[in-house]
Amino acid sequence: MELDVLTIGEILVEIMAKKIDQDFLHPGEFLGPYPSGAPAIFIDQIVKLGLKGGILGCIGEDDFGRNVFERLKKDGVEVGLIKKTQEYITGIAFVTYFSNGERKFIFHLPHSAASCIYPEDITEDLIKNIKALHIMGCSLAIKDNVKEAIHKAVNLAYEYGKLISFDPNIRVELGLSKEYLETIKNIASKSKIILSGERELSIIGEVNKEEKIIVIKKGKHGAEAYYKDKVYKVAPIEVEEVDPTGAGDCFDAGFVASILQGYTIEDALKRANIIGALSVTKRGPMEGVVDKKTLDMIR
Ligand code: ATP
Numbered sequence: 001m002e003l004d005v006l007t008i009g010e011i012l013v014e015i016m017a018k019k020i021d022q023d024f025l026h027p028g029e030f031l032g033p034y035p036s037g038a039p040a041i042f043i044d045q046i047v048k049l050g051l052k053g054g055i056l057g058c059i060g061e062d063d064f065g066r067n068v069f070e071r072l073k074k075d076g077v078e079v080g081l082i083k084k085t086q087e088y089i090t091g092i093a094f095v096t097y098f099s100n101g102e103r104k105f106i107f108h109l110p111h112s113a114a115s116c117i118y119p120e121d122i123t124e125d126l127i128k129n130i131k132a133l134h135i136m137g138c139s140l141a142i143k144d145n146v147k148e149a150i151h152k153a154v155n156l157a158y159e160y161g162k163l164i165s166f167d168p169n170i171r172v173e174l175g176l177s178k179e180y181l182e183t184i185k186n187i188a189s190k191s192k193i194i195l196s197g198e199r200e201l202s203i204i205g206e207v208n209k210e211e212k213i214i215v216i217k218k219g220k221h222g223a224e225a226y227y228k229d230k231v232y233k234v235a236p237i238e239v240e241e242v243d244p245t246g247a248g249d250c251f252d253a254g255f256v257a258s259i260l261q262g263y264t265i266e267d268a269l270k271r272a273n274i275i276g277a278l279s280v281t282k283r284g285p286m287e288g289v290v291d292k293k294t295l296d297m298i299r
Contacts, residue, residue, distance in 0.1 A: 001054065001078065001080060001081070001126070001129060002052065002129045002130075003052050003053060003054045003078060003129065003130045003131070004046070004051040004052045004053060004130070004131045004132065004260060005043065005046050005051055005052075005053045005054075005130065005131065005132045005133075005134060005256065005257075005260070006053070006054050006055075006056065006081075006126070006127075006130045006132070006133050006134070006153075007039040007042055007043050007046075007053070007054075007055050007056075007133070007134045007135070007136070008039065008055070008056045008057065008117060008122075008133075008135065008139065008149065008150050008153055009037065009038065009039035009040075009055070009056075009057055009114075009117070009135075009136055009138070009139030009142075009146070009150070010037040010038065010039060010040070010057060010091050010109060010114040010138070010139055010142060011037045011039075011040045011055065011057040011058070011059050011065075011068050011069075011072070011082065011090070011091070011114065012036045012037035012040070012068065012090065012091040012092060012093050012109075012112075012114060013032060013033035013034060013035060013036055013064040013067055013068055013090060013091075013092055013093075014032055014033065014034045014035075014036035014092075014093045014094075014095060014245070014284070014285055015030045015031070015032035015033055015034075015092060015093070015094050015095075016030060016031050016032055016034070016094070016095045016096065016097075016243070016245075016283075016284075017029075017030055017031075017094075017095070017096035017097065018030060018031050020097050020098065020099050021097075021098050021099055022096050023096065023104075024094065024096060024104065024106060030094070031283070032284075033064055033067055033092075034283075034284035034285060034286065034287065035067060035068040035071040035072070035284075035285075035286045036068070036093055036245075036246070036284075036285045036286060037057070037068070037091065037093075037114070038136040038138050038139070038167075038169055038246075038248075038249045039055055039057065039134070039136050039139060039249075040055060040057070040068060040072060040286070041246045041249035041250060041253075041285050041286050041289070042134060042136065042167075042249040042250075042252055042253045043055045043072070043077050043134075043253070044071075044072060044075050044077060044253075044286055044289050045249065045250045045253030045254065045257075045275065045279075045289045045290070046134075046253045046256070046257055047075055047076040047077050048075060048076075048289050048290065048291045048292065049253065049254065049257040049258075049261075049290075049291070049292050049295070050257075050261075050292045051257050051260060051261070052078065053077055053078065054077065054078035054079075054080070054081050055072070055077060055078075055079075055081060055082060056081040056082070056083075056117065056121060056122075056126075057081075057082055057083070057114065057117060058082070058083040058084070058085055058113045058114060058115075058116040058117055059082060059083075059084055059085075059090045059091075059113050059114075060084070060085060060086070060088055060089040060090040060112070060113040061084050061085065061086050062089050062090055064089065064090035064092065065084065065089075065090040065113065068090070069082060071286065075289070081126075083113075083116060083117075083121070084113075085113050085116050087113075087116070088111060088112050088113045088115070088116065089112060089113065090112060090113050090114070091107070091108060091109050091112035091113060091114030091115075092107075092108040092112065093105055093106070093107050093108075093109075094106040094107075094108075095245060097244075103244075103245070105171060107171070109142045109143075110142060110143050114142055114146075115142050115143040115145070115146060117142075117145065117146045117149045117150075118145050118148075118149055119145070119148045119149045119152045121149055122149050122152045122153045122156065124156060126153075127153060127156040127157050127160055127162065128160060130157070130162060131162065131163060131260060132162060132163040132164070132165060132256060132260060133153060133154065133157040133162055133163070133164050133165070134164075134165045134166070134167075134252065134253075134256055135150055135153075135154060135164070135165070135166050135167070135187055135191075136167050136169045136249070137166070137167060137168035137169045137170055137184050137187075137200075138169045138170070138171045140180060140183050140184065140187075141171065141180055147180075147183055150187075151183065151186075151187070154187050154190055155190075157190075158190045163192055163193070163256075163259075163260070164187075164190055164191040164192055164193075165191060165192065165193035165194075165195065165252065165255075165256045166187050166188055166191035166193070166194050166195070167194075167195045167196065167248065167249075167252050168184050168188070168194075168196050168197075168200040168201075168203065168204060169200075169248065169249075170184070170200050170203065181203060184203065184204055185203075185204050188204040191212065192211070192212060192213065193212070193213045193215065193255070193256065193259065194212055194213070194214050194215065195215045195217065195248075195251070195252045195255060195256075196214070196215070196216060196217065197216070197217055197218075197248070198216055198218065201214070201216060210228075211228075212227075213225060213226070213227045213259075213265060214226040214227070215255055215269065215272075217247075217248050217251055217276070218236075219244070219247070220236055220241065221236055222234050222235050222236040222273060223251070223269060223272065223273050223276070224269075225265050225266075225268075225269045227265055230265075232265055232266050232269050234269050234270055234273045236273070236277060237273060237274055237277035237278075238277075239277045239278065239280060239281050240281060241280045241281070242280060242281055242282060242283050243280060243282065243283045243284065243285070243287075243288070244280050245285045246279055246284075246285030246286060246288060247276045247277075247279045247280045247288075248276070249285070250275050250276055250278075250279040250288065250289055250290070251272045251273070251275055251276035251279070252272070253275070254268075254271050254272035254273075254274070254275035254276065254290075254295075255268050255269065255271070255272035258271045258272065271295060274290070274295060274298055275290045275295065278290045278294075
């Protein structure tokens, strides 16, 4: 299977609190299930920009799994690498927002279908036939076998000289063991493009940054990129923020797709910034993906 971009990781549904400051300690109204999972959102945005993208992941044989599978398929994602299991149900993320801008997640992941990704799933044939591999750090925290599978894919992609992009996307709710942080650093060291928040970058700070494109996402403050001795900055697009979850994943896809499509770093940053901004205007992490036609019109 020839792919422009492959990603590996969780395919989930997301259930979100209806009201701001609604906690998980009391009964309340929730909205969803929305198709979600950082790698799934990323790859959906990749194909919306006209590239061939696939995701290796696993869903349960249940309606949550069907919800997200059908959505990815409809949008044009290569779904042939998505496994299905009867052993576990599809992964779920619960999210609630607070008026100080913070979010709280409860992830049902380690004992869900999302944890059924194994090193045996990663073959040389799979990696040989891609142009780029994108990894989300949150996927590494699901379970050791998922981490090992991703590690194997990164090592193979590195050996074959493929473009590797990495978003540490650290979710404290998934745990921050020493081993997990080591893996993050190791993958960062093999990546050509790192797309990160400011705080996350300090965690992987010791990585040799020579030859890497470092992109820093700053939410409603826009974004920056560093390459060799050059600094690129982009001001935020003014939008009404309805739901910030997924902005980073869409932004990553916008940047990686643009680089693969031959845009300069400066233009890739501009395109990603527009995509990130538009993505927060819709409720639901995958609902704000932007297609190529809309993006080209805005520019
Ligand atoms: P997540 O992990 O929730 O997907 P993130 O922290 O990785 O998000 P953000 O920095 O929140 O990523 O958003 C990515 C990019 O999207 C920002 O750098 C910016 O370009 C754009 N963006 C996000 N929120 C806004 C906003 N409210 N207004 C304008 N642009 C935004």
